[in-house]
Amino acid sequence: MKFNISLKIIILWFLMAVSSFAQVDETEFEGQQDARIREQAAEYSRSRDIGAQDRIIDPERYIVGPGDELTIFFYGGYTRENRIIITPEGSALIPEFGEINLGQVTLKEAKQKILDALGRRYRNVEISVTLSKLRKLKVSVDGEVNLPGIYTVTSMDRISEAIQLAGGLTEDGSERNIRVIRNGQVMLADLLSFARGGDNDANPYLLEGDKVFVPPRRTKVGLVEIYGAVQLPGEYEYVSGETINDLIMLAGGITLDANLNSASLVRFDEAGDSSITLNIPLEAILEDPGNPGNMLLMPDDRIFIRSIPDYHRKAQVTIEGEVLYPGVYAVKEDTTTLTEVIAWAGGFTEEASLAEARMFRSGYEAIRDTELDRQIKLSVDQLSEIEREYLLLKSDPQQGRVSIDFVELFSNGARGLDVRLKDKDSIIIPKTSLSVRIMGRVLKPGLLTYKSGADVKYYLNQAGGLTKSADKGKIRIIKGASGAILKPSSRVQIEVGDEILVPEKKDVNWWEVTKDVGLFLANLATLYIVIDQILE
Known part of the structure; x- marks a missing residue:
């Protein structure tokens, strides 16, 4: 009894130890992954140029705010330069003048306010105002980002840059439905x-106080899909207010072979249990996105744009080896000959x-052979002789070889053997080797010098003869011109x-032979006894 209790305690301790080690490994892996993300985010923060801008500031759209630096130039009869920083309350404190309220106004409006105020005081003096330094601001980034938190950015940074500072999106983060909460909106x-x-x-x-929230990406329902003749077919997150043309543009636009008269939209009905198919006036939509046919998309809509069959179909063959100009040649399929x-x-x-x-034709390797798949899964002992031979032949890497006698066709002028070419045919013309290859159970396998009229016995002797494990009755000749496997003979x-x-x-x-013979004799004896009893 005590032994059983001790054994149970040992097993329980072992299981707890294994579980603990697994948890430690998992925690360590997650910690390493988190550290990599933090390092990448820190590297992005160090390498980015805070002063860099992706365009010239538009004074009519840029909203000035606390921390922006404005420089006021006085020249003419009175020369001076004043640098002022907008206060947290949104005011500009100008020396020898006072305070000007610049809260929530554009750069253009801020300049005009300053010019109007100073112009009344300083007569016969030219005044100009320029934005000399961008303010820094804090925004929060939350949701499906790797490092949620509060980050310092500039007023010329975009939402994507704040997300990058937060370590980027997680695998589940939405790219298309990111929410930005600004002044309650x-x-x-x-x-x-x-x-x-x-x-x-x-x-x-970004603006002061922006809150960026990345929701999870939809994965099964609530998507839109586009397939066929577009550059980037597939599933996309649904965005409210998006049209057919918007999704086509998001998918990279149509391809050159798009059939502008054959496009459709599949949409679920109001009950959601069946779908309807609507024709899309694709050509009209692409010419004028304001066309009534450019409908608003609904969740789970699917767009199909068909291709023009055999559009700009290209057929070409490759010639390698001993021709004057090897390379790729355009052909007319099933018309141009070898x-x-x-x-x-x-x-x-x-x-x-x-x-x-040799000549090879592509495409056969892509055809699935279910019988070959079945036989590959079986052991050699489970295969019959015919199945083993079939497996051997189907495993031949030269399956796509076209049967052509080049000697008869080109040297003897047998034009009836000419072949009409197909796309991706490959023609290989090797150098004359003047050799015969011998493989398998001989003392010196390899290439042997060709001798006109010599038989198999000659080449076996040249290769040092057969080894003890050689099967003399199974020797075969593989013809170089056709790949045919033949039994040696005088013909x-x-x-x-x-x-x-x-x-x-x-x-x-x-x-096994003894068992089979014994089983055969036993069956024969049983049959003899049965016949003997019947005859009696």
């Missing part, structure tokens, strides 16, 4: 529209080996570029 920022379309109003400048392309490439060089020339002539394969002899499992 809520406005929206759309950083994706700013980044892709340059919409400055979607990423406004002989025509070889002629365009200047014909063969003197070192070209037609016997070893099969070995040519330049051919390969000789000497496979390994399979080990005989005598125990």
